[in-house]
Amino acid sequence: MSQDSQVSFEAIDNSESGDGGVEHGALLSRLCEAIFNEDQDQLASVKDKLLDAAGVDVLIDAVAVSANFYMMTRIADSTGTPLDAGTVEPSAKIRELVGVNSFTSRREAQT
Amino acid sequence: MKGLSMAAYSTELPIRPDLDQAHAEVASRWSTTGSWWSGVERLAIVEEVRHARDSDDIAPWESPTAIAGLISDDHALPDAAIDAIWRITNHPGTLTAEWHASILGRGIHPEAYVEMVGVVAQANAVDRFADALDLDRVELPIPSTSEPEQTGDASLEVTSHWVPTAKIKGPNVLKALSAVPFENETLSILSSAQYVRLGDLLSDLVSKQNSLSRLQVEVIAARTSKLNECFY
Numbered sequence: 001m002s003q004d005s006q007v008s009f010e011a012i013d014n015s016e017s018g019d020g021g022v023e024h025g026a027l028l029s030r031l032c033e034a035i036f037n038e039d040q041d042q043l044a045s046v047k048d049k050l051l052d053a054a055g056v057d058v059l060i061d062a063v064a065v066s067a068n069f070y071m072m073t074r075i076a077d078s079t080g081t082p083l084d085a086g087t088v089e090p091s092a093k094i095r096e097l098v099g100v101n102s103f104t105s106r107r108e109a110q111t
Numbered sequence: 112m113k114g115l116s117m118a119a120y121s122t123e124l125p126i127r128p129d130l131d132q133a134h135a136e137v138a139s140r141w142s143t144t145g146s147w148w149s150g151v152e153r154l155a156i157v158e159e160v161r162h163a164r165d166s167d168d169i170a171p172w173e174s175p176t177a178i179a180g181l182i183s184d185d186h187a188l189p190d191a192a193i194d195a196i197w198r199i200t201n202h203p204g205t206l207t208a209e210w211h212a213s214i215l216g217r218g219i220h221p222e223a224y225v226e227m228v229g230v231v232a233q234a235n236a237v238d239r240f241a242d243a244l245d246l247d248r249v250e251l252p253i254p255s256t257s258e259p260e261q262t263g264d265a266s267l268e269v270t271s272h273w274v275p276t277a278k279i280k281g282p283n284v285l286k287a288l289s290a291v292p293f294e295n296e297t298l299s300i301l302s303s304a305q306y307v308r309l310g311d312l313l314s315d316l317v318s319k320q321n322s323l324s325r326l327q328v329e330v331i332a333a334r335t336s337k338l339n340e341c342f343y
Contacts, residue, residue, distance in 0.1 A: 022326045032334040035243045043243065056125060057322035063243045064130055065323065065331040068305035071236035072284060072332075073341035075298070077203045078195075078228040079287040080211065080273030103204060103340050 024054050032066050119249045133304035134237050134249050140297050141230060142252040147223035150255030153230055155187040156196060160234040163197040171202035191217035192227055199231050204340025211273045222263060222290045225274050229294030236301055
């Protein structure tokens with residue numbers, strides 16, 4: 001998914017390691033953390049920062065995307081959805097970088 | 112409760128009309144009688160998601176139905192469904208094939224389980240959106256009281272997933288709810304408004320998705336998924 005600039009995956013792993021080449025990547029990552037933690041003070045603070053940096057439309061759309069993945073993760077993990085066979089190898093390096101291989105939810109399609 | 116589909120949110124925030132409409136439509140679909148659960152039961156599923164989220168956390172292996180006073184005695188749903196709703200809502204990363212089998216072993220039909228998962232997942236998304244923006248959660252419509260047909264589909268098979276799926280092509284996550292097409296349609300309604308139109312999922316990697324770049328969208332998607340300990 002890289003375009004003209006180099007994209008890395010820091011913002012997927014945590015919000016402390018920079019934007020990873022994605023505009024407002026660290027702030028968006030922090031927003032996800034605040035939504036997950038359901039910490040009202042943390043959420044208020046990061047929403048204010050994101051509003052100042054990127055505007056209200058970005059805030060709303062970012063919350064909507066994050067919300068969508070509360071749905072997708074539950075569908076995948078409640079139904080035993082395995083990783084698609086064609087993506088196991090291409091995703092190996094990324095999965096290692098962002099640290100998901102130890103999850104209980106790890107399931108890979110049988111080839 | 113409302114009987115007609117109206118705006119989902121009353122707010123000064125400039126929520127996109129398609130997003131507001133999607134949430135209103137999904138709430139209406141929750142109140143409709145499905146293939147396995149009545150409208151009353153489907154709204155009870157949504158209400159139990161809210162109960163699970165708003166209560167003090169319990170350990171993944173604990174059953175809320177075994178905790179005195181936590182669940183009402185005259186609940187519309189069977190105990191197995193309530194326990195499943197709580198664990199899927201609060202600890203989705205802990206689910207195993209053995210756990211799934213235990214829920215079915217307590218009397219939940221495999222396809223009824225799929226429909227329930229669909230509603231639970233949708234409610235988690237819609238309510239998380241509202242909560243994160245300090246909005247009132249979407250109001251629940253008046254439910255249908257008609258009874259579901261509960262007719263199994265003999266063409267479904269358990270192959271790649273724990274649950275029976277239809278023979279459809281596409282990513283495994285889009286097959287997950289295929290045993291209950293109505294829930295797959297609801298998934299599409301929500302994903303198109305909240306994330307990316309499903310037809311653009313693998314083809315459009317460069318254009319802006321509303322106010323976000325596709326890269327920003329995928330960072331948010333991946334970070335949220337990692338926080339929920341979802342490998343997929």
